[in-house]
Amino acid sequence: MTEMYESMGISREVADFSEEILEGLKSRFEKIDERAEYNQLKVIKAMQDARVSAECFETSSGYGYNDRGRDTLEEVYANIFHTEAALVRPQITCGTHALALALSANLRPGDELLSVSGKPYDTLEEVIGIRPSRGSLAEYGVTYAQVDLLPDGSFDFDGIRQAIRPQTRMIEIQRSKGYQTRPTLSVAQIGEAISFIKSIRPDILCMVDNCYGEFVECTEPGEVGADMVVGSLIKNPGGGLAPAGGYIAGTLSCIEQCAFRLTSPGLGREVGANFGVMQSFYQGLFLAPTVTAAALKGAIFAANLYERLGFPVVPDGKEERHDIIQAIEFGTPEGLIAFCEGIQAAAPVDSYVTPEPWAMPGYDSDVIMAAGAFVQGSSIELSADGPLKPPYAAYFQGGLTWPHAKLGIMKSAQRLYEKGLIKIPQC
Numbered sequence: 001m002t003e004m005y006e007s008m009g010i011s012r013e014v015a016d017f018s019e020e021i022l023e024g025l026k027s028r029f030e031k032i033d034e035r036a037e038y039n040q041l042k043v044i045k046a047m048q049d050a051r052v053s054a055e056c057f058e059t060s061s062g063y064g065y066n067d068r069g070r071d072t073l074e075e076v077y078a079n080i081f082h083t084e085a086a087l088v089r090p091q092i093t094c095g096t097h098a099l100a101l102a103l104s105a106n107l108r109p110g111d112e113l114l115s116v117s118g119k120p121y122d123t124l125e126e127v128i129g130i131r132p133s134r135g136s137l138a139e140y141g142v143t144y145a146q147v148d149l150l151p152d153g154s155f156d157f158d159g160i161r162q163a164i165r166p167q168t169r170m171i172e173i174q175r176s177k178g179y180q181t182r183p184t185l186s187v188a189q190i191g192e193a194i195s196f197i198k199s200i201r202p203d204i205l206c207m208v209d210n211c212y213g214e215f216v217e218c219t220e221p222g223e224v225g226a227d228m229v230v231g232s233l234i235k236n237p238g239g240g241l242a243p244a245g246g247y248i249a250g251t252l253s254c255i256e257q258c259a260f261r262l263t264s265p266g267l268g269r270e271v272g273a274n275f276g277v278m279q280s281f282y283q284g285l286f287l288a289p290t291v292t293a294a295a296l297k298g299a300i301f302a303a304n305l306y307e308r309l310g311f312p313v314v315p316d317g318k319e320e321r322h323d324i325i326q327a328i329e330f331g332t333p334e335g336l337i338a339f340c341e342g343i344q345a346a347a348p349v350d351s352y353v354t355p356e357p358w359a360m361p362g363y364d365s366d367v368i369m370a371a372g373a374f375v376q377g378s379s380i381e382l383s384a385d386g387p388l389k390p391p392y393a394a395y396f397q398g399g400l401t402w403p404h405a406k407l408g409i410m411k412s413a414q415r416l417y418e419k420g421l422i423k424i425p426q427c
């Protein structure tokens, strides 16, 4: 094994240090495997109950009428997310699109959207109109209000009570911290917030941005009362195989609204060809619990290794996980760049290219990104990025297999080591 790692450019110092860190993580990894086992059974059962068959993988074109594969997959998703219905489509281009669809389909002029988990994910700012944009909810007369999380990252129940107004129609809760440093919300916490909101006004719709959270716990927000649960298929539930797509699982009435908005009033869920992606959607979903477990192990390994090296990490090495994102603060541009170079160098695809910081639309500083992915932009595959400004934090996520996630972290540490940016503690 040591020789194999040496042939991959990992020195004995880094390899030994990594093994020492991993020694201490055995029981945590066992728990992750247990959850993956539970979630794997949940997925298999949902597929069996929906009588998934080889026919479901057939391609459809044109209108896509009577697409059994598409309809059955939506039944499987509804079952896994404990909702009445679901919309799972390649026509939903990404997570942002799925969220924009869920919002615009269920809000009408004069309604108010209330976020109770603080500032929503960056790309939603233009969807909502927090940053003005063509076609935003604001342009259609939907207003927006926000209640921040308390300093300890929990819901501000008093603030929520005060913010609910007669025109409040929908509440948004973002499970994952995204690229903020607040803690990620657990499904149990989300459930408490939903119960609280429904106790004040049962008619308020509760939507959960579930991106990066799927299969991290044994329950999903649909089980604790969410009216809509929304995510991307190039994150956890696509299992690395889905080439694109998004999902919305929710109440029948919310999903019908979404379908009429996605296709057309009157057509709804009945149309939408599958273009031959069905096998990858099913097989990706089948793999998603173990893929998510691999990504989680990578995140925990990274947190513990870099914490030992003295860098601030969020979540810390010991914290319970509710999503797969790991932030590491390097404090210097050199550290952030070396980390991303290491992640890139470990990839099966494009390992020979060197990531460079670059100006990106929507960012006020240069950004460096590392990804050598089979599916472009897929962040369930091993990837990292970070803006070139203090605290020079890298956001790291994904890894379709645990050995690949492990190699990525080791390569990153190797790169920092070779550049003299870290000292390996003596075992």
Ligand SMILES: *Cc1c(COP(=O)(O)O)cnc(C)c1O
Residues within 6 Å of the ligand: 094, 095, 096, 097, 121, 123, 174, 176, 177, 178, 209, 211, 212, 232
């Ligand atoms: C990734 C993400 C989104 C947006 O998904 P895209 O597929 O990148 O458009 C929204 N919310 C959260 C919390 C995310 O992590």
